[in-house]
Amino acid sequence: MYRIPRQSYTTEFKQEAVRQVEIEGKSPAQVARDLGIAEQTLGNWRNAYKAGKLQPGTGKPVTPEQMELSKLKAENARLKMEVEIPKKSDGVLRKGIAVKYVWIDGQRDLYPLQALCEVLGVSTSGYADWKACGGPTQWLSDEQMLSLIRSVHAEFKGAYGSPRITVELKARDIPASKERVRKLMNKHGIRARHKRRYKVTTDSKHQLPIAPNLLDRQFATTAPDQAWTADITYIPTREGWLYLAVVMDLYTRMIVGWSMDSRMSKELVMNALRMARFRRKPKPGLLHHSDRGSQYCSHDYRALLVECGMQASMSRKGNCWDNAPMESFFNSLKNERVFHEDYATRGEARRDLFDYIEAFYNRKRRHSALAYQSPAQHYANWLLKENRAA
Structure with a gap:
């Protein structure tokens, strides 16, 4: 059987993960999901932080004043969540109950389920029943589809155009075609963010040795770390x-x-x-x-x-x-x-x-070169294939 390499994390990675919990007030479960780490691992880092052995961003011991500031910021983040959820769900509140469940499903990594259900006026048990039945099975109206498109577009901060939004909707068991999504987005002016130029940072005017172009644009490899x-x-x-x-x-x-x-x-x-x-x-x-x-x-x-x-x-x-x-x-x-x-x-x-x-990018963004899988999912699929072949 292929052995999965043991994951290692730098001090900077640990500091930022802890900062998101202790300073920003995010839930440990959410941060663990976002960063692809075990919640117990994050718990160990937080214990090191509280013991004064790991300070987000500085590496210095934690003072009582900093601990109190962390608590205040966590409470502020909780209050901010109570404001943000209704704001982000605007346009979904007035839709059918199935659309509400779909929107909740897409926001579960960001907010507690109980809070989401309360804001949209549905029960957690109703959401659970909807999930157990396989989610949406009926073709949605244009108005309902548009609401979900806007929700996904906002969720990914405008990064997705119609191809990725279509894949994202299908991944959530929403019946959607690329052409229908494209037409609705064009009609209502929803598009991915535009490109801009940026300056070149390469300084090649030097007398240092240059290596040959061994890669020669052979970007397709057969395994990770080649x-x-x-x-x-x-x-x-x-x-x-x-x-x-x-x-x-x-x-x-x-x-x-x-x-x-x-x-x-x-x-x-x-x-x-x-x-x-x-x-x-x-x-x-x-x-x-x-x-x-x-x-x-x-x-x-x-x-x-x-x-x-x-x-x-x-x-x-x-x-x-x-x-x-x-x-x-x-x-x-x-x-x-x-x-x-x-x-x-x-x-x-x-x-x-x-x-x-x-x-x-590493864990959520759907990559066109990877058949619209995220890099983490593509790697996980490769590991599964290797283990089956072993």
Whole structure:
């Protein structure tokens, strides 16, 4: 039987997970679901936090004042939830009971079931009966379908166009065709967020050694951790730029490593690679592809690749198509999240990027290159297939 690699988590990952519970007031069950971790594991991290061994974002001991502030923020988050649920459910409140159940089903990862049912005026037992009967079985009217389309569109913060919304509706057992969803969205002006250009961060004007293009646009691999791609982008905040370095596994399209800093240094990209190695523990021989940026060509980065047993591959000069999957990820990140936010601080941007990468992109976002599965689901399906074949 194929052995599932034991998952490892960096200190930064643990700090952010704990911060969402202790500072933002989210439920442990919700955070565990969003980040794909066991609730007991999160509980262990929270115990370390309360013992003063893990402080979200700083690594410093927790003071009594900070503990009290955490409690106040948790209460504020609870009150905010009581306001947000009615606001988000606007347009669903007046629909038929089946539409209400469908909307509740899509919000269960965000809010407690009891709160959702109370706001929409239905019982939890009625919802349970609806689920037991297999959910919606009748074709919905245009008005009902439009209400659900708007709900899914809002749930994913405008990131989804008609193809992904259609897949999402079908995954919730809602009978929907791509053409019908497309027509309703066009008629009512519902669309995915638009693209914008962003500046290039690659500095290839240097005399450092360049690796050959071994990947050569062969983006289709047969298993996880055969080939990774890496790159850097920038995030604007009112404090200045925040630079994000990421490492992607080509088979799953999962972001396996990331790092953020106010400086675009070689340490930034090295920390992203260290995280990826720590989490995935790949076998020697993995192909590592990047652009010709000075950070990736530096002696220290090349030495780290040798230490990891990885082969270096680099894009041709000025050719973004040689690293197309990474360009696609950055486009999604910017268009679906960053361009629609105004980050006051780098810390605020860090928290939102963590949410996008770990909670949304890796575990929820349906990827067109993966038959509209999320990277996490694609990886889970591969593990299941390997275990059956063993």
